[in-house]
Amino acid sequence: MRLWIVQMNEFDLIIIGGGPAGITAATEAVHLGASVALVDENRHVGGNVFHHRSRGPITGPSDKIETRIGAQIQKDFDQVKDRISVYLNTEVWNFIDKKTISLYAKKNHGIEEKQITGKKLIIAEGAFERVVPFPGWTLPGVFSIGGLNALIKGGVVPGKRFLVAGSGPLQLVVAHHLINAGAKIEAIADAASLTETVATAFRSLTSIGAQRLRSGFDYIQNIRKQKIPIYRARVITKASGINEVEKATIVRVDRSWRPIKETEKVLPVDAIAYGFGLIPSTTLTRLCGCRHTYDAHLGYWRVEHNNQMETSIAGVFVAGDGRTIKGYAAAIEEGRVAATEAAVQLGHISRNEVEHSLAPARKKLKRFRRFGRIIDALSATRPGVLEILSDDTIVCRCEEVTLGKIASAVADGAIDVNDVKRRTRLGMGHCQGRICGQLINELIWKFTGDNRARALFTPRIPAKPVPFEALTG
Amino acid sequence: MDSGEKFEIKIDDIRIAARKGQTIAESLLASGLRVFRRTKQNAPRGVYCGIGICFECRMIVNGIPNVRTCMTPAEPGCEISTQYDAAMDCTNE
Amino acid sequence: MSTRTSADVVVIGGGVVGTAVTYFLACNHVDVLLVDKGAIAGGTSGRCEGNVLLIDKMPGFDCHLTKLSQNLFPEISEELDYPIEWTQKGSLLLIENEAEMEVAIDFCQKLAGEGLPVRILDRHEVHDDAPLLADDVIGGMECASDGLLNPMALAQGLTHGAKKAGARIQSFSPVVDIGLDPNGRIEKVVTETGEILTRQVVNAAGIWATEIGKQVGLEIPITPRQGQLLVAERTFPVAGRKVMEFGYMMAKFESSRYKRDVTPEMEAYGVALVFEPTQAGNFLIGSSRRFVGMDTACHIDVLRAIAKRAIRFFPVIKQIKFIRSYAGLRPYTPDHFPIISGTDIPGFYVAAGHEGDGIGLSLITGKLIAQMISREPLAISVDPLKLSRFKDKQKDIDGFGRKIRN
Numbered sequence: 021m022r023l024w025i026v027q028m029n030e031f032d033l034i035i036i037g038g039g040p041a042g043i044t045a046a047t048e049a050v051h052l053g054a055s056v057a058l059v060d061e062n063r064h065v066g067g068n069v070f071h072h073r074s075r076g077p078i079t080g081p082s083d084k085i086e087t088r089i090g091a092q093i094q095k096d097f098d099q100v101k102d103r104i105s106v107y108l109n110t111e112v113w114n115f116i117d118k119k120t121i122s123l124y125a126k127k128n129h130g131i132e133e134k135q136i137t138g139k140k141l142i143i144a145e146g147a148f149e150r151v152v153p154f155p156g157w158t159l160p161g162v163f164s165i166g167g168l169n170a171l172i173k174g175g176v177v178p179g180k181r182f183l184v185a186g187s188g189p190l191q192l193v194v195a196h197h198l199i200n201a202g203a204k205i206e207a208i209a210d211a212a213s214l215t216e217t218v219a220t221a222f223r224s225l226t227s228i229g230a231q232r233l234r235s236g237f238d239y240i241q242n243i244r245k246q247k248i249p250i251y252r253a254r255v256i257t258k259a260s261g262i263n264e265v266e267k268a269t270i271v272r273v274d275r276s277w278r279p280i281k282e283t284e285k286v287l288p289v290d291a292i293a294y295g296f297g298l299i300p301s302t303t304l305t306r307l308c309g310c311r312h313t314y315d316a317h318l319g320y321w322r323v324e325h326n327n328q329m330e331t332s333i334a335g336v337f338v339a340g341d342g343r344t345i346k347g348y349a350a351a352i353e354e355g356r357v358a359a360t361e362a363a364v365q366l367g368h369i370s371r372n373e374v375e376h377s378l379a380p381a382r383k384k385l386k387r388f389r390r391f392g393r394i395i396d397a398l399s400a401t402r403p404g405v406l407e408i409l410s411d412d413t414i415v416c417r418c419e420e421v422t423l424g425k426i427a428s429a430v431a432d433g434a435i436d437v438n439d440v441k442r443r444t445r446l447g448m449g450h451c452q453g454r455i456c457g458q459l460i461n462e463l464i465w466k467f468t469g470d471n472r473a474r475a476l477f478t479p480r481i482p483a484k485p486v487p488f489e490a491l492t493g
Numbered sequence: 494m495d496s497g498e499k500f501e502i503k504i505d506d507i508r509i510a511a512r513k514g515q516t517i518a519e520s521l522l523a524s525g526l527r528v529f530r531r532t533k534q535n536a537p538r539g540v541y542c543g544i545g546i547c548f549e550c551r552m553i554v555n556g557i558p559n560v561r562t563c564m565t566p567a568e569p570g571c572e573i574s575t576q577y578d579a580a581m582d583c584t585n586e
Numbered sequence: 587m588s589t590r591t592s593a594d595v596v597v598i599g600g601g602v603v604g605t606a607v608t609y610f611l612a613c614n615h616v617d618v619l620l621v622d623k624g625a626i627a628g629g630t631s632g633r634c635e636g637n638v639l640l641i642d643k644m645p646g647f648d649c650h651l652t653k654l655s656q657n658l659f660p661e662i663s664e665e666l667d668y669p670i671e672w673t674q675k676g677s678l679l680l681i682e683n684e685a686e687m688e689v690a691i692d693f694c695q696k697l698a699g700e701g702l703p704v705r706i707l708d709r710h711e712v713h714d715d716a717p718l719l720a721d722d723v724i725g726g727m728e729c730a731s732d733g734l735l736n737p738m739a740l741a742q743g744l745t746h747g748a749k750k751a752g753a754r755i756q757s758f759s760p761v762v763d764i765g766l767d768p769n770g771r772i773e774k775v776v777t778e779t780g781e782i783l784t785r786q787v788v789n790a791a792g793i794w795a796t797e798i799g800k801q802v803g804l805e806i807p808i809t810p811r812q813g814q815l816l817v818a819e820r821t822f823p824v825a826g827r828k829v830m831e832f833g834y835m836m837a838k839f840e841s842s843r844y845k846r847d848v849t850p851e852m853e854a855y856g857v858a859l860v861f862e863p864t865q866a867g868n869f870l871i872g873s874s875r876r877f878v879g880m881d882t883a884c885h886i887d888v889l890r891a892i893a894k895r896a897i898r899f900f901p902v903i904k905q906i907k908f909i910r911s912y913a914g915l916r917p918y919t920p921d922h923f924p925i926i927s928g929t930d931i932p933g934f935y936v937a938a939g940h941e942g943d944g945i946g947l948s949l950i951t952g953k954l955i956a957q958m959i960s961r962e963p964l965a966i967s968v969d970p971l972k973l974s975r976f977k978d979k980q981k982d983i984d985g986f987g988r989k990i991r992n
Binding site for chain 3: 114116122419432433434435439442443445448449450452480481482485486487488489491492
């Protein structure tokens with residue numbers, strides 16, 4: 021795929037994010053007659069689900085499903101990509117006026133700094149891991165589940181004895197990939213109890229296809245075959261090692277994920293994958309100025325939008341996991357819907373024509389969203405899990421700000437993330453509070469007993485760090 | 494699909510194998526190297542999120558500090574150094 | 587929840603100035619209560635740089651006032667027992683050409699005459715001092731006593747110290763009214779969370795001081811003047827102390843015909859190089875000046891101009907990443923001097939309008955107000971800083987009767 025096919029700077033539609041939602045939206049929009057630009061910071065399209073070329077063996081139906089679907093949307097995209105201006109390896113770092121965005125890309129022989137303007141905008145920035153720390157979580161060898169999954173799919177096994185822990189369906193997925201890659205899993209520790217897991221499976225039956233459910237069973241079969249112990253109602257309470265992980269301690273928890281004394285178990289592991297589901301990335305939607313709301317049920321901030329996937333800013337749409345977490349299949353449908361709605365606004369197609377063609381997508385989405393909500397509710401952290409943190413546990417990794425410092429700031433009167441930030445430097449590092457942002461809100465609620473979702477960090481230029489030369493060219 | 498053609502890269506004066514299509518982080522991890530960086534307080538850090546958000550995997554690549562190795566392709570002749578954040582401080586003189 | 591309380595003095599505004607006033611009052615055993623509409627340092631003090639500079643002050647009162655303040659920092663830093671990140675490595679002004687050098691030499695001599703530790707650096711010395719400087723910079727001027735700190739930490743530290751000395755602090759209590767009795771004396775301060783009975787108020791509300799002044803019928807001519815800043819990532823050292831450009835200062839002198847070699851944007855936005863290393867290891871790049879009301883959003887064209895100017899002096903900055911930008915609003919007065927003053931309203935004081943020198947002048951402001959209220963002899967006469975000076979018909983004359991230059 022050639023980079024930098026730039027024929028013009030003005031487009032009908034700009035799509036930010038080349039994951040399943042983004043490339044589907046791009047493909048759809050081109051078919052509907054729009055001029056399209058697609059921007060992604062990675063070197064390939066596909067997003068975190070698809071862009072890592074899987075070099076490991078493929079077994080299990082879901083892997084096959086995932087690969088088939090990935091190949092299909094890639095194929096559809098490839099057929100029209102010559103009609104799309106595709107900007108890869110490119111950061112969006114600024115919104116100039118909601119429809120004009122600043123791009124920066126580092127190339128081998130210099131930099132490319134550019135502005136492009138779209139009549140309509142789709143932001144499909146995807147998701148990242150919900151972060152739940154524990155003492156020792158910053159040691160090399162502790163990975164987020166998505167991060168480890170990506171490495172495994174890329175053919176790299178970064179450890180010898182693994183502990184997979186946390187909650188949510190990704191646990192099974194990453195365990196499955198680890199086994200297929202020949203890695204040894206010492207144990208799986210799930211925060212959910214067996215009862216909860218089974219109940220969730222039943223509730224999910226109506227929302228997901230039989231194929232997907234079967235793949236869930238296949239994962240479990242694979243795990244059983246390896247005789248990997250599964251500990252339920254357990255969370256990680258500590259990881260230790262001199263320079264890297266050498267062992268981990270898990271502990272039994274109650275329904276609020278509160279540790280139960282004297283139930284610790286030490287596991288000899290050198291790699292940990294720990295995750296509690298995903299939360300939508302709202303970096304770009306916030307910088308753009310879209311309104312957001314805190315969804316207490318799902319346990320995260322999300323961008324507000326209407327039935328047409330349009331945000332509070334006219335002409336700016338959202339799609340995919342960047343909106344709410346539902347997985348790639350839903351992201352694909354949402355990409356289709358958002359692109360179609362944008363095309364209606366552009367006048368390329370009429371509302372009547374569209375209602376008919378979008379009906380199947382909307383129906384599928386209803387199901388996916390139900391599933392998404394069930395899974396999210398399962399993954400949303402419960403207050404008890406923060407009780408394993410001690411005063412010297414790092415909360416903001418970038419600036420090495422500990423829980424103790426945050427507790428002091430709150431005791432001193434800080435009531436929101438921005439005030440904690442001013443007092444402790446939390447959120448002032450390279451990631452600008454992306455990793456710890458959700459968590460710090462939860463900690464403030466825990467310390468103050470005040471559950472009002474007040475704020476996330478104020479969004480500012482640049483959306484992601486870019487060199488000064490991006491400003492000057 | 495990336496061909497997987499092999500070449501060498503350097504990490505702190507040690508030569509390791511890398512494959513075309515791999516990121517620097519992947520090449521290092523494949524060689525069993527997991528400590529990429531030392532924080533201001535000298536704590537060891539490595540890959541965490543793997544998708545370019547946390548910046549924990551940052552190292553000095555070809556002289557440029559704070560490069561996200563999980564997002565940067567390994568290339569023949571690439572020189573990487575463990576980043577010591579205590580030295581990344583404008584108050585040092 | 588509405589409360590009723592009383593205090594001898596109510597200070598309005600919890601930025602560096604308000605907290606300094608509160609601290610000095612509390613240390614004087616005055617029963618003081620500080621209110622802020624939000625969090626401590628939630629206004630301009632949370633959106634600025636942290637410098638305490640003498641190098642850009644005019645000889646005379648400007649210099650004397652600032653020197654008194656600067657001298658307080660080392661001892662306060664110790665006294666507060668709170669990490670305010672105070673360092674005193676001096677500051678450097680960069681000189682671009684012979685025209686600037688001529689003026690700088692004269693200026694430097696005058697400041698030396700005031701007893702400041704200043705000196706001129708020649709081409710060799712300035713490049714020795716800052717090896718990454720652009721080759722064509724011909725020299726510099728240094729003031730060895732200039733220092734840097736963390737302004738938010740300073741406000742927090744002063745708050746802590748004030749509390750220890752018996753002051754009360756009420757955040758998230760916006761002032762809605764200041765009640766006067768039938769004789770026109772202050773009676774109470776009314777906030778959203780309750781009433782405070784008092785006879786004395788210090789208006790240290792920065793860019794909101796005008797609004798507070800209206801509560802008692804006073805006209806306080808403070809206008810917000812926006813400044814934007816870029817925050818760089820922690821990287822290899824670029825320079826070890828505060829660096830600015832001399833060229834911008836030229837406007838303060840008689841040679842107001844001097845024009846720097848800058849783009850129209852830099853001129854329009856009042857862009858001048860400011861490089862400030864922070865204790866955290868990041869450096870800040872500024873600066874700009876625009877009147878945009880209460881807007882704290884950054885404008886990309888201003889950021890571009892700031893970046894260009896910085897790269898002109900430190901080309902290595904091109905490759906360094908910036909991780910954030912932000913903007914603060916300086917409380918500007920028509921003659922660039924703050925208002926540290928009693929007023930026609932008995933018991934009502936103003937401690938605001940410090941423009942870009944709020945951090946540096948915070949301590950002397952606190953001390954002077956405390957002296958005024960406790961009826962102690964003032965560390966320096968503050969006649970030039972009276973609020974009443976603005977009633978002068980001739981708006982372009984400053985407190986000394988000199989013509990004002992922007």
